[in-house]
Amino acid sequence: MARERYNFREAEPRWQKAWEAAGSFEAGPADGRPKAYVLEMFPYPSGRIHMGHVRNYAMGDLVARYKRARGFNVLHPMGWDAFGLPAENAAMAKKIHPGQWTYDNIATMRGQLKTMGLSLDWSREIATCHPGYYRHQQKLFTEFMKAGLVDRKEAWVNWDPVDLTVLANEQVVDGKGWRSGAPVEKKKLSQWVFRITEFADELADALDGLERWPDKVRLMQKNWIGRSEGMRMRFALAGRQDELEVFTTRHDTIFGASFMAISPEHPLAAELASDDPELSGFIADCQRMGTSEEVIERAEKLGYDTGLFAIHPFDGRKLHVYVANFVLMEYGSGAIFGCPAHDQRDLDFARKYGLAIFPVVIPQDADVATFKVVDEAYKGDGRIGNSDFLDGMTVEEAKNEVATRLEAMGRGTRTVNYRLRDWGVSRQRYWGCPIPVIHCGDCGIVPVPDDQLPVELPQDVTFDKPGNPLDHHPTWKHVACPSCGGDARRDTDTLDTFVDSSWYFLRFCSPRDDAPMDKEAVGYWMPVDQYIGGVEHAVLHLLYSRFFTRALKRCGYVDFDEPFAGLFTQGMVTHETYKGPDGIWLEPSEVERDADGTVRAIAGGGAVSTGRSEKMSKSKKNVIDPERIIAEYGADTARWFMLSDSPPERDLEWTDAGVAGAHRFVQRLARMVGDALDDLPAPGSAMPGEFSEAAMTLRSAVHKAIDGVTGDIEAFHFNRSVARIHELANAVGGFVPADAADRWAQREALESLVLLVNPMMPHLAEEMWHVLGHAGLAADAPWPVADAALVVEETITLGVQVNGKMRAKLAIARDASREAVEAAALADDNVQRAIGELSVRKLIVVPNKIVNIVVG
């Protein structure tokens, strides 16, 4: 009998209130259950939630609710990554305080998230811009200082000329600032760094143990850390007391050296430039050159002959020392020996300046006497030649020999070099965590003592001039030195916001504790069992958090190394893009599709060109507002669609048809339960002793679905879970009960369906659970268990191939004997026709899979 349509507008808020009233999702203390810490990357409060958030939290909530149903004590918290530049930009544009802007946004977004019906423990909510959070971060900073993990470095930094702040290497994307997009300049500044390089080896090695991380992310981190084994060699300089140190991984090619090159930022270059105007002009030119891809691609190798000579350690040759634009100060020692025959850059340089090219690695099939390198450096393997005592050795043997000899001579050491740099954390910004340090003329650098924490941000700041408002503030920076009481000055820089997100997952374990974290709570909940977020954080946030955890371990706060045991990186939500006749981007709501598929603008009817589906972005106007979707279709529909169409790790294309389909399924499930209701036995009725064949078929479908969905959720194949639930719904929908036992099976099927759907569409599940006569919450119901006997089919369909071509399908008992299978296969008419006059050469039977008859 027909029931009313399921009214999600009324039901969703009702169940949200029911969960809240029951405190269903507040994580309790350790009880007998195993724990599961499920976390999605916390959002930046930019203003409103977007579809990426919806996808992220739909997945996280699925995992959290599933784990709860499986009997885990679940921690599933939410917070706000609330410091950052957009708040200051808003302050400038709208004359509103960054704090005000941020807290307003948090209120809006919290409200939006609550309409999604997520199983979050809101009692643990934190915001990184709150002094109750950042005071602990300041404490940790001073602890890191004590532990020698913080350095103050005068260094060449990446300077964003638009945001007027320093950027970490990780924040320079293609030579441009990751936020402003402005070409990054080089600037020498004194700033605070975290000594992440001290952990480079460990951070790289431990990646192998992160088995539940995507290989891709592990590889990206590994490449980012960029370990390379080589040696540091010191060359004597003719006529000088000091030496020139270079880093190389190709010491086997030492006899191929024909010049030396140092970076324009090398101290020796600076020294020589002081009385050489031409050289200082050359250095200035180099620094003006950008670091973007295009510039580097086109840039010519340029050098300046300093007139100095380095002495070859083995044959005493004098090698010209150049200042060269392609040598990086930040890598190795900022100096190289040039071996043109075996390095393309060195070769380009040598050809430009007419320097000698000595091949010293000879390919297997080439002859030492005739092998020449002309346009292309030889980077392959071979035997060493033209190299005195190294002649005839392999590359590896030669490396060893050179290293051993140089070490004996005191001219070199074997070493490991990393691409990874220390993490510069000073930012010349207002809306961040103040660095708890005071500069005193007499005492030097003094950390702010614990009893003076937090160093709070002043409220009365102005944003009317460029640069750092904290520095402009009339009084804030002037303080008494905690050590001598004299006049001193606060550090006016704030911490990179990536520091805020490097430990928030620890704070969630004891969010209101007086200390940064409670060791017992952290010990119980950590590590995060399942972390979910976008790949864009593969190196930045995830690497910093791994470092931070190790640093905290050194300071005695935690006793583990890795914060995230399981990581899942979800794909983006994309949408088709539309461009109107005038070349202007149009919103999806501004276009319509004709019956024949052509797209035109609603206003004016002009032809619209459709672009490929891309990540939703305001600039391309291909954005769908989740709030509108939830209002129109409900949270369950939005969540179901997010999980349906694509594998979670891949991009998901948002389509109106897809959402409409998801919504139809919501209504169909509700209708199915309503229609069956009147004839069902009471909940918990005893299982009948016997079932009809139809009932057994249904029960088998039910238990296979339970088994399959469970496996798919565990493996993060949510789209397959969805497909299986559809299959089950089809089976239940097509079932017509004839007797009481059938109706028992029907209830079993409907209840299983509700419980399987519960982690994905929790409101609908609660509603149906209630309609089915249960007093408790579906959120508290245990996960259904598959009966193994019903999962396995008695009769299977076996394919029969003749010479690898499928010719017939046999219905046969599972685990039938080989003889029976062979006989049945050969008895088939189609098989006989395919064999024809030919004779059977071989008969392959793969039990329960396939039969292949080879004839000839």
Next chain:
RNA sequence: GCCCCAGUGGCGGAACUGGUAGACGCGGCAGACUCAAAAUCUGUUUCUCGCAAGGGAGUGGGGGUUCGAUUCCCUCCUGGGGCACCA
């Protein structure tokens, strides 16, 4: 340039360690219900030859291993991502 990943119907995608390619959804087509429409339900839907039974082709291209390849190997093409003057 180096390193990864992906390529399957009209579309999104299934196919676990080599074993019945196309599950499930979207869209299409046909039908039922209806005065009609919407909604819903049923059937059908890789291409191709055939009335049918049945045959042929088919997982980006080419080659290989195998009784058997979407799956493994080589090679090329296309798309995406990461790194990049890293010595």
